[in-house]
Amino acid sequence: MIKTYEEINEKIKKGNSIVLTAEEMIEYVEENGTKVAAEEIDVVTTGTFGPMCSSGAFLNFGHSDPPIKFDHLWLNDVHAYHGNAAVDGYIGVTRMADKRPYEYGGGHVIEDLVSGKEVRLRGISDTTDCYPLDEVDTNIKIDDLNQAILCNPRNAYQKYSCAVNSTDKTIYTYMGKLLPNFGNAHYSGSGCLNPLTNDPDYETIGIGTRIFLGGGIGYVIGEGTQHNPTEGYGTLFVKGDLKQMKQKYLKGAKFEKYGVSMFCGVGIPIPILNEKLAKKTAVKDEDISTSVVDYGIPRRERPKIRETNYKELKSGFIEINGKNVKCSSMSSLFYAREIAEELKNWIQKGEFYLNPPAEKLSLRKIFKPMKQTSKLRFVKDLKRKATICYEDCDIKDVAEKIIEQNMNHIIITDHNNKLKGIVTSFDITKAIGKDKSKLRQIITKKVITTSDNEPIKIAARKMKLNDISALPVVDDNNRVRGIITSEDLM
Amino acid sequence: MGILDLTFPRNEFKGLDDYEKIINHILKLDVPFTILKFNLNESGIAVKLDVPTEKVSQVTQTLEKAGIKIKRQVIEIDEELCIDCGQCIALCNTGALCFDEDSKLKFCEDKCVGCHLCVDACPRQAIKY
Ligand code: SF4
Ligand code: SF4
16 A cells, blocks of 8 residues: 555645545546656546436425424425425425426425525424424525425436437437437446546445545445446445525426426545556546447346447447447536535635545446336237228228227338328228218328237237327337227227 | 528519429429428519528529529627537538537638527527628
């Protein structure tokens, strides 16, 4: 061991510690090598600023007179969680407001509180002998609270995958707005500035580590939920005093047609205790690999399109199937740098000291999927035989088939069974009323389809979103393999 | 999709032939489009077209060459709200949104065609028009 925490803190106290940001460390190591870096550099600071959905704050409001024990409470119309003592509550950042649900949520409440704004607190209760009040409606500011503790069960992903969309529709996800046919790509995280990326063996980041959180001081209090170190996706459970934090580093966010969240700033100092840490903190964007994943397939295992790295991601373009696709970030590199820089200043000015973790984070945890007791049903389990007509047949023949087979939907194919369109009994009635005889004039050509291996729930959602009552089942070659109707799903 | 707000100026386009020429111009580009609105007002004939986003700049250029006024509903960035995440950048086909050398968002108004594809991609509701 080259340095100890005590030696580093002694230098911080004297104001002569040498601190670099993780970006600066890359250059330093390139010029001087890891050996010199380990001797000369005391601390490397990291930073990340992205939407962190598993965030929220515990708040204590103090007692009203007469006292109330909340059964439900709302902050600016956002339902907070109450399952603790009388006037404790937890406001989660992804909870949407009752009135403007997709625009304002728990993250915005936290931002408003931190910026000193007044927030409306409404609460109701069933009343008890000791807590007789049934209702409160008041305005509070952060200073009126006893405690306001940011407590985030999962922050600062070590790295994250890059999202694209292979389907022919724009989709709205927690990875943002993804244009059809690989129209754009979104990634997240600050790459070589990411905290856990700079200490991938969790040598110095562990339970108790003092960190930069939301512009104030916070602590790592454990491994984050879904901590997945074996695949390089470690996460952190963090907490900190919201009252010291700054609005600059906690920003409410909304994701169109998805919901709300909050951008949260996290920065972690890494003491350069030995040469290995000098090497690890000099990690470059090109060394951090991640996958490009198709969010168009709404399954747990989304198809991986290819491997990439943060250098390519940060370049603004990634190559997909020979095409240059515009790529941008969910998180802010500018703010990540500001955080690493601010933390560096704190240390250099002697305002922030480093401490060894009380306990290490697991390096072996495996992230398990949900245990589902009901069996997943697929389209192939519920589909039926489709009634098919060829595209060149007569409307009259189609009408006959509808009556004969009592089917509402007739699938139109070519002679090779390839899907060409769909016709409903209503289309036929209309056509006959208008004296049309050519099938081609009335078929719906843009057909939403499903496939044998699509879960029933996803097929049902497609019907609901598109306001239709049947989906042709097709194979990879667009050949018709059956039909599934909303009645089959009941 | 990209919405284009066009005006065929009153005095420059006299007969039906002129309009036909323009429409043929667009048709030649082989771009599928939908006419969303067509009405006559004091400045000429106003048409709202819906063209595939990736074709917006191509169509815009062709039309401008033909003397057609395009009302670009350019966007504005509210810098107070913007956090420089850059999510909007990958949505913009014309390069109107990009990063400057400090990784702060830079908006070049002259490149914006007003397609508004970026607007609902902003998590901070910082893009206005
Ligand atoms: S998406 Fe919004 S917040 Fe992000 S850089 Fe663009 S304008 Fe700024
Ligand atoms: S800045 Fe927005 S509105 Fe303007 S061209 Fe780019 S995506 Fe379209």
